[in-house]
Amino acid sequence: MRITGGMMITGLLRDLRRAQEALSTFQNQLASGKRIQRPSDDPVATVDSMRLRARIAEVERMRKNAEEARDWLETTDAALDQATQILQRVRELAVRAASGSLPDSSLEAVRAEVEELRAHLVEVASTTLGDRYVFSGFRTDRPPYVIDANNNLSRYQGDQGRIEREVAPGVRMTINVLGDEAFRKAFLELNKLLTDLQNRDTTSISQTRIGELDAAIDQVLRLRAEVGAKVNRIELGLNRMTEIRIDTERLLSEVEDVDVAETVMRLSVSEAAYRAALMAGARIVQPTLMDFLR
Known part of the structure; x- marks a missing residue:
């Protein structure tokens, strides 16, 4: 040729x-x-890259959900801690009033402080995360309790909605505590204590009210223990998600990144x-x- x-x-x-x-x-x-500059450079590696990137995106979505759940629970835990301190102070005042040795002026001072503590507890129950009330169920746009101009406490204004978040693949967790569950007993006993103090009924305080206040405190402590356990569980999950992301990004680097030398x-x-x-x-x-x- x-x-x-x-x-x-x-x-x-x-x-x-x-x-x-x-x-x-x-x-x-x-x-x-x-x-890999385009899929045709290495079709097999391109498929692996897409799979690994999808996994990273899913882990990131789970991480954001878990962090939101943790923030909500930690806000709830801090509020329940304040509520416990308020109720313990109320109990101290009730024990003091129940002694029967206080003059009317001192009982009135105790009553006034208990009323202030009740107002403080209403503020704690109205704790928000951002612009959402954490104790109102699904009704996060309204406070669970309010005190009107006549110093009367409202009924629970939230609902029974349980807010859930997917904190791991296939794992959903309830992250909210209902105000009705956390504070109803406490407010009931505070109102009764105020009535007893108004009536100077120290017998009722010593025989009934202190024990009922203990029950209200135990209720808050029980809920706080549940919240703490959930926070710990989420922290463990977040640590695991960090490990998964690091491992997946390493695999993605092996698939996509160039060997410079x-x-x-x-x-x-x-x-x-x-x-x-x-x-x-x-x-x-x-x-x-x-x-x-x-």
């Missing part, structure tokens, strides 16, 4: 184009740090091949008539 000059030039151009494509590929890989070496080889093709092309191109006339 006769090899013509045109055939040689066509082959040269084809080799130059391939060399340029290789140069461009390796340069882009080094610039981006990624081995190897790519630099291949770039050097491609540059040498490109220069060799250019030199070969210069020899293939025949001298022109002007070259002979010089």
